[in-house]
Amino acid sequence: MISIKGLSKVFNTKDQEVRAVDDLDATIESGEIFGVIGYSGAGKSTFIRLLNRLEDPSGGTITIDEEEISSLSKGDLRLARQEMGMIFQHFNLLWSRTVEDNIAFPLEIAGVPKEERRKRVDELVELVGLSGRGKSYPSQLSGGQKQRVGIARALANRPKVLLCDEATSALDPETTDSILDLLVDINAKLGLTIVLITHEMHVIRKICHRVAVMEAGKIVEEGDVLDVFLRPQEKVTKRFVDQVMGDPDREDSLALIKDKYPLGEVAQFHFVGERTHQALISELSRKFQVNINVLHGKITQTQKGAYGTLIVHLEGNEEEIDRALAYVKETSVEVEVTIDV
Amino acid sequence: MFEQLFPNVRIEDMITATNETLFMTFFSVLGTFIFGLLLGLLLYLTGPGGLWENKFANWITATIVNVFRAIPFIILILLLFPFTDFLVGTIRGPKAALPALIIGGAPFYARLVEIALKEVDKGVVEAAKAMGAKYRTIIFRVLLPESTPALISGLTVTAIALISYTAVAGVIGAGGLGDFAYFYGFQRNSFDVVFVCTILIVIIVFIFQFIGDFTSRKLDKR
Numbered sequence: 032m033i034s035i036k037g038l039s040k041v042f043n044t045k046d047q048e049v050r051a052v053d054d055l056d057a058t059i060e061s062g063e064i065f066g067v068i069g070y071s072g073a074g075k076s077t078f079i080r081l082l083n084r085l086e087d088p089s090g091g092t093i094t095i096d097e098e099e100i101s102s103l104s105k106g107d108l109r110l111a112r113q114e115m116g117m118i119f120q121h122f123n124l125l126w127s128r129t130v131e132d133n134i135a136f137p138l139e140i141a142g143v144p145k146e147e148r149r150k151r152v153d154e155l156v157e158l159v160g161l162s163g164r165g166k167s168y169p170s171q172l173s174g175g176q177k178q179r180v181g182i183a184r185a186l187a188n189r190p191k192v193l194l195c196d197e198a199t200s201a202l203d204p205e206t207t208d209s210i211l212d213l214l215v216d217i218n219a220k221l222g223l224t225i226v227l228i229t230h231e232m233h234v235i236r237k238i239c240h241r242v243a244v245m246e247a248g249k250i251v252e253e254g255d256v257l258d259v260f261l262r263p264q265e266k267v268t269k270r271f272v273d274q275v276m277g278d279p280d281r282e283d284s285l286a287l288i289k290d291k292y293p294l295g296e297v298a299q300f301h302f303v304g305e306r307t308h309q310a311l312i313s314e315l316s317r318k319f320q321v322n323i324n325v326l327h328g329k330i331t332q333t334q335k336g337a338y339g340t341l342i343v344h345l346e347g348n349e350e351e352i353d354r355a356l357a358y359v360k361e362t363s364v365e366v367e368v369t370i371d372v
Numbered sequence: 373m374f375e376q377l378f379p380n381v382r383i384e385d386m387i388t389a390t391n392e393t394l395f396m397t398f399f400s401v402l403g404t405f406i407f408g409l410l411l412g413l414l415l416y417l418t419g420p421g422g423l424w425e426n427k428f429a430n431w432i433t434a435t436i437v438n439v440f441r442a443i444p445f446i447i448l449i450l451l452l453f454p455f456t457d458f459l460v461g462t463i464r465g466p467k468a469a470l471p472a473l474i475i476g477g478a479p480f481y482a483r484l485v486e487i488a489l490k491e492v493d494k495g496v497v498e499a500a501k502a503m504g505a506k507y508r509t510i511i512f513r514v515l516l517p518e519s520t521p522a523l524i525s526g527l528t529v530t531a532i533a534l535i536s537y538t539a540v541a542g543v544i545g546a547g548g549l550g551d552f553a554y555f556y557g558f559q560r561n562s563f564d565v566v567f568v569c570t571i572l573i574v575i576i577v578f579i580f581q582f583i584g585d586f587t588s589r590k591l592d593k594r
Contacts, residue, residue, distance in 0.1 A: 119499060126593055168593040
């Protein structure tokens with residue numbers, strides 16, 4: 032478990048002081064994938080670098096499994112860092128070393144004997160799906176393959192925690208997905224805690240169990256990924272959710288819908304997890320005297336289950352529509368009747 | 373044919389002079405490499421954002437480097453006479469040229485080393501820190517290997533500068549091709565000797581350039 036209390040980092044520039052991380056509290060459970068999302072300048076990059084003290088905190092404490100990272104001496108910090116892996120946006124591989132030697136580097140640092148090193152490197156090359164590329168140099172690999180080397184290197188000393196600093200931001204969408212799949216796979220197989228920062232909601236949606244939204248050095252919203260998707264509270268969060276669920280023409284189409292269907296009611300249903308399997312629409316049209324017209328629908332998978340939205344138009348007399356909507360509300364599918372246009 | 377074109381050139385003399393030049397070049401390059409690398413590392417590591425960031429140490433190193441680079445080589449040799457005499461026991465001959473060559477070359481190479489180290493991706497150093505590497509490991513396993521091609525091309529440039537320094541050193545009696553060209557060629561009006569010495573120096577420079585380029589390219593896996 033990682034417990035962070037009152038963490039802050041202040042940078043003093045010539046004419047002002049910047050509070051990159053400002054009195055931040057968080058708890059990250061062992062074995063979970065914890066995502067921090069924010070726009071550039073929100074302080075998320077500083078935050079993750081504080082966790083292994085690539086930046087020294089200005090205040091507050093970081094405790095990982097009973098060990099207070101923030102108060103370790105230089106020597107102890109080095110040992111603690113060997114139990115944390117880190118991967119980077121630009122991979123940061125040594126171009127002068129082959130794939131194998133790059134992966135072996137943290138093992139050399141930890142003083143692992145040569146024979147054991149070679150065995151471990153072979154395992155890791157296999158684990159990240161780079162069999163046969165061990166003797167290549169990083170310059171001969173694609174971006175995705177480089178990040179796989181980065182991941183293998185980060186896992187070499189069997190860390191308890193893996194820190195991902197914008198690990199997929201330099202990759203194309205398809206490669207991003209394959210790297211994310213690998214991270215999920217590793218999380219399940221090795222049970223290690225993953226902390227990642229990103230500015231892409233897609234990454235959060237695809238692999239995170241919990242998410243924290245950062246703005247101006249603070250966590251403004253935090254929770255299970257599904258809850259945050261379903262009920263974003265803050266404006267920033269809503270914008271991030273829109274990255275995945277949004278429809279760029281949504282406002283136009285809703286205006287058009289209101290125009291076209293002056294009668295009846297336009298409602299938005301939110302389906303979460305198990306409930307996405309229900310045959311709600313056909314049930315409604317059977318039980319109530321209403322016609323249902325599906326206008327727009329979208330469904331997305333997260334680590335904690337599926338999440339979908341459906342915009343429908345209900346036709347019929349008012350009472351019947353109200354009864355139908357009341358019925359939907361009872362089924363635990365969330366209903367939003369007045370949609371902002 | 374050869375004797376008609378170059379009536380004053382004696383092969384044995386040329387071989388001796390070439391050997392002296394090669395001797396001075398080799399050992400001065402070696403010494404310059406060692407001291408230049410140390411100075412360059414010191415400049416980089418004590419510089420802003422370096423592992424041993426220290427304004428005072430950086431200022432001292434930079435001042436030493438700048439001062440010695442500012443002194444024209446011919447004056448440096450004269451200034452160093454007492455030091456050379458103390459160290460080598462004589463101020464004549466190829467050996468006596470070495471202190472001045474190294475002291476003249478090392479600060480020059482130090483700046484090139486500093487530039488080479490600055491080219492190393494900061495992210496890689498950061499990654500090594502994140503793995504819990506000691507500073508020693510970062511220097512010897514990250515900074516130096518990652519900058520090797522630039523260190524070698526810098527050394528090539530320095531070696532070629534040193535070859536022309538050896539010719540200058542020749543003027544005050546260090547021996548070698550420069551010495552020979554001046555005393556036996558220029559002063560005796562035997563321009564064929566000057567000409568042959570020039571060709572030999574150019575050939576030596578080309579060989580060094582070729583070796584340097586080849587090694588640097590071979591080691592560059594980027």
